[in-house]
Amino acid sequence: MENKITPDMLPAFQGVIPPILATVSLDGMPNMTYISHVHYIDEEHLAISRQFFNKTWKNIEENPNFTVAVTCPQSFTLWKINLSYQKEAKEGELFDEMDMIITAIASGQSMENTFKLQSAVICKVESIQTLILNGKIN
Amino acid sequence: MLLSEKIKKIPNLSDFVFWAASVGEKNICDLTRVSGFIIEEDNEHITFFLPKLLFSIIEPTPGTDLKISFVMASIKNFESYQVKGVYKSHQTCTQENIDFYRLKVLKTIEILSDMGLDGNGILGFLLEQQSVALTMYCSVAYEQTPKPGTGGKLID
Amino acid sequence: MERSIELLEKELKEEKRKNELFRTVSLELGNLSSLEVKLNNILALLDCNFNLKHTLLLFPAKNNTVLRVFASRGFKDSGIGVEIPFNHGVVGVVASKKKKLRVSRLSQYRRYASAFVKKEKATVGITKLPGLVNAESQVALPLIVNNELVAVLSCESEDIMFFHQADEDLLMTLSQQIALSIQNSIVYEQLDERVKLRTADLENLIKTKDKLFSIIGHDLRSPVTALEGIAELFEYYNSAGNQDKLAGLGPKISYAAKNVNRLLDNLLNWSLSQQDGIKCAPQKINLTSLIEEVHHVFKDFIASKNIQFVYNEEGEATIYADYNMIFSVLRNVIGNSIKFTPSSGHIEVSTMDIENKVQVIIKDTGVGISPEKIKTLFSLQENKSTLGTDRERGSGLGLVLVNEFMILNKGSISIDSSKEGTSVQLLLPKK
Numbered sequence: 001m002e003n004k005i006t007p008d009m010l011p012a013f014q015g016v017i018p019p020i021l022a023t024v025s026l027d028g029m030p031n032m033t034y035i036s037h038v039h040y041i042d043e044e045h046l047a048i049s050r051q052f053f054n055k056t057w058k059n060i061e062e063n064p065n066f067t068v069a070v071t072c073p074q075s076f077t078l079w080k081i082n083l084s085y086q087k088e089a090k091e092g093e094l095f096d097e098m099d100m101i102i103t104a105i106a107s108g109q110s111m112e113n114t115f116k117l118q119s120a121v122i123c124k125v126e127s128i129q130t131l132i133l134n135g136k137i138n
Numbered sequence: 139m140l141l142s143e144k145i146k147k148i149p150n151l152s153d154f155v156f157w158a159a160s161v162g163e164k165n166i167c168d169l170t171r172v173s174g175f176i177i178e179e180d181n182e183h184i185t186f187f188l189p190k191l192l193f194s195i196i197e198p199t200p201g202t203d204l205k206i207s208f209v210m211a212s213i214k215n216f217e218s219y220q221v222k223g224v225y226k227s228h229q230t231c232t233q234e235n236i237d238f239y240r241l242k243v244l245k246t247i248e249i250l251s252d253m254g255l256d257g258n259g260i261l262g263f264l265l266e267q268q269s270v271a272l273t274m275y276c277s278v279a280y281e282q283t284p285k286p287g288t289g290g291k292l293i294d
Numbered sequence: 295m296e297r298s299i300e301l302l303e304k305e306l307k308e309e310k311r312k313n314e315l316f317r318t319v320s321l322e323l324g325n326l327s328s329l330e331v332k333l334n335n336i337l338a339l340l341d342c343n344f345n346l347k348h349t350l351l352l353f354p355a356k357n358n359t360v361l362r363v364f365a366s367r368g369f370k371d372s373g374i375g376v377e378i379p380f381n382h383g384v385v386g387v388v389a390s391k392k393k394k395l396r397v398s399r400l401s402q403y404r405r406y407a408s409a410f411v412k413k414e415k416a417t418v419g420i421t422k423l424p425g426l427v428n429a430e431s432q433v434a435l436p437l438i439v440n441n442e443l444v445a446v447l448s449c450e451s452e453d454i455m456f457f458h459q460a461d462e463d464l465l466m467t468l469s470q471q472i473a474l475s476i477q478n479s480i481v482y483e484q485l486d487e488r489v490k491l492r493t494a495d496l497e498n499l500i501k502t503k504d505k506l507f508s509i510i511g512h513d514l515r516s517p518v519t520a521l522e523g524i525a526e527l528f529e530y531y532n533s534a535g536n537q538d539k540l541a542g543l544g545p546k547i548s549y550a551a552k553n554v555n556r557l558l559d560n561l562l563n564w565s566l567s568q569q570d571g572i573k574c575a576p577q578k579i580n581l582t583s584l585i586e587e588v589h590h591v592f593k594d595f596i597a598s599k600n601i602q603f604v605y606n607e608e609g610e611a612t613i614y615a616d617y618n619m620i621f622s623v624l625r626n627v628i629g630n631s632i633k634f635t636p637s638s639g640h641i642e643v644s645t646m647d648i649e650n651k652v653q654v655i656i657k658d659t660g661v662g663i664s665p666e667k668i669k670t671l672f673s674l675q676e677n678k679s680t681l682g683t684d685r686e687r688g689s690g691l692g693l694v695l696v697n698e699f700m701i702l703n704k705g706s707i708s709i710d711s712s713k714e715g716t717s718v719q720l721l722l723p724k725k
Contacts, residue, residue: 010459011459014396014398014459015397015398015399016255016398016399016454016455017255017260018211018216018399020157020169020209020211022159022167022169022207023167024161024165024166024167028161028165028202028203028205029161029205029207029222030159030160030161030167030169030205030206030207030222031207031220031222032157032159032167032169032207032209032220033209033218033220033282033284034209034211034216034218034282034284036284051284052284052285052286052288052289054288054289055280055289063165065164065165065166066166066167067166067167067168067169069157069169071260073255073256073260073454073455074455076256076259076260076262078171080168080169082166096391097393100387100388100391100393100395101395101397103381103387104383104384104386104387104388104395104397105384105397105403107381107382107383107386107387108382108383108384108403109403109404109406109407109411110407110411111407111411114285114286114411115284115411131170131192131195132263135258135259135260135262135263136263136266137189137191137192137263137266213402214401214402214405215402215405215406215408215409215410216402216406216410217406217409217410253399253401253430253454254430254452254453254454254455254456255454255455283410284406285410285411
């Protein structure tokens with residue numbers, strides 16, 4: 001299993017196919033939620049935009065290890081990336097970059113107050129598993 | 139728990155994609171796409187379908203409490219719902235099951251293609267055989283559409 | 295090994311293509327042209343070379359608070375002039391942050407907003423930019439020179455996967471050149487505009503100067519002619535040894551010279567005040583004093599032709615007009631009457647109140663003006679001077695200026711004429 005993001009994975013972080021985020025509560029119940037996109041920081045770190053999901057956030061507080069599944073729209077490869085929570089950013093360059101996309105979309109659809117970035121959740125890549133490779137089950 | 143009418147009456151299920159998750163080692167989620175689902179007659183169980191190779195990803199480990207989550211999300215407008223519960227059983231899909239979900243998957247592929255994506259590339263693997271029908275008992279269902287206050291239970 | 299060579303060949307081909315693209319685009323961007331042409335050329339370039347069919351160029355305006363559409367391509371409605379605030383939508387955010395942005399799945403967000411989100415009042419009412427109804431992806435790039443935002447380039451597509459990172463990078467590389475090219479066109483247009491304004495100013499100044507010279511030259515002609523006449527008389531009496539007559543000429547010379555001097559002073563002072571163009575400065579004027587002053591200017595001329603000059607005043611005879619202009623009008627009209635009235639003729643000046651105006655009539659028993667000539671009197675191009683009854687010379691400008699001055703003072707002039715004489719009617723406002 002890999003633990004670094006490779007260049008061929010980068011199109012998966014461009015927001016074309018929405019990723020899914022899965023967390024686990026302390027009592028072992030899985031929780032899934034769709035997110036608009038996962039933001040690439042570097043080969044060992046990703047960021048997730050925190051906007052709505054209260055249950056997800058509660059789970060992460062209890063259990064900082066979680067999973068995100070991303071699909072490359074060009075190669076149709078689906079990766080399952082195991083992440084661990086590092087920290088949250090409510091300002092700074094990363095926050096601004098993520099906020100740009102959300103503000104652009106939200107203001108364009110007149111939903112600035114509802115579709116707002118609360119923070120950028122910075123995560124470390126622990127491991128990557130290829131579930132679907134070039135459109136075929138791996 | 140009886141499933142909410144809201145889930146039972148979702149129109150245009152072809153607009154939706156589906157995921158299922160269980161919990162594996164070190165309390166980390168295992169998850170996969172699934173091909174489709176039906177609500178059982180008792181309104182308390184759902185059965186979802188997926189290729190056998192993908193079933194092995196979320197196959198509950200005997201001796202664990204077999205908790206499972208199932209999510210459906212619209213590719214057209216982010217409308218989404220989550221059903222949580224426990225694994226009950228699984229079996230090989232019948233031809234009826236295959237015919238049922240195959241139609242839906244093909245329709246979803248068409249919708250993705252209309253959006254300019256290669257639908258077959260993204261979802262075509264869901265039609266691989268052999269496939270498995272997994273039945274779960276539904277403990278609770280939630281609305282998950284991204285918006286303030288989302289995550290509320292769906293109770294009629 | 296073969297595969298590596300194949301890959302390398304592919305990469306080389308791609309690099310060559312990019313280089314050629316850069317060269318073509320750079321050549322075009324280097325051309326100097328008006329802003330409108332430049333912007334449309336840029337969008338056409340992007341269409342032909344990058345297949346970007348639906349594009350907008352927006353400029354910051356209103357102190358960098360809004361973006362305004364200056365050029366568009368590939369939309370049903372061009373949307374030129376439409377404005378959106380900074381930080382609104384993709385282009386607004388790009389303008390605000392001066393960073394590029396790509397978004398996709400726009401239809402999903404539109405449907406989501408439509409189905410699940412209440413429209414927020416503050417943003418409802420913002421004019422929509424031209425755009426594709428079924429846009430799925432959009433890229434916006436800031437065009438920056440010296441850290442200043444020159445414009446924002448926006449491209450849309452109905453294809454969710456239209457824009458790739460490589461395309462974006464290529465466009466970003468070109469964006470600096472595009473920005474510079476646009477800025478050059480803006481500066482070129484501004485300079486061009488300034489040159490045009492300056493040229494117009496200079497042309498006006500020249501026209502004004504020419505007019506002033508004409509007025510000075512024209513109006514001085516009569517009193518200088520009078521002085522010339524007196525000088526000829528002096529020569530005659532001197533050669534005849536007629537000391538008595540010679541002595542009598544002294545005061546006349548003095549008077550004529552003072553007249554010229556005074557007129558010259560008036561005209562020069564007035565011309566100084568008209569440096570920025572002929573301006574009308576109306577004031578209350580007693581017509582009687584003004585007519586008397588004009589009579590004084592031509593006193594000797596009138597006497598030399600033995601013309602009877604009569605002034606009839608009826609009513610208040612007070613007008614509201616520019617003093618120097620009306621002085622010039624009366625000098626010219628009365629001067630012409632004297633010029634075209636034969637010896638022992640008759641000139642009558644009368645004033646009369648007509649409602650809120652004063653009518654001044656200058657009637658003479660002169661040789662008259664033909665109807666064809668009357669038509670050309672007020673036209674600079676067609677008007678040519680006619681010699682007076684005693685072969686007095688003119689410049690043909692007098693009545694052109696008279697007409698202009700009357701118009702500037704909200705008055706009017708009309709002329710009736712026959713072989714028995716000419717009547718000039720002036721109407722001037724009382725206030």
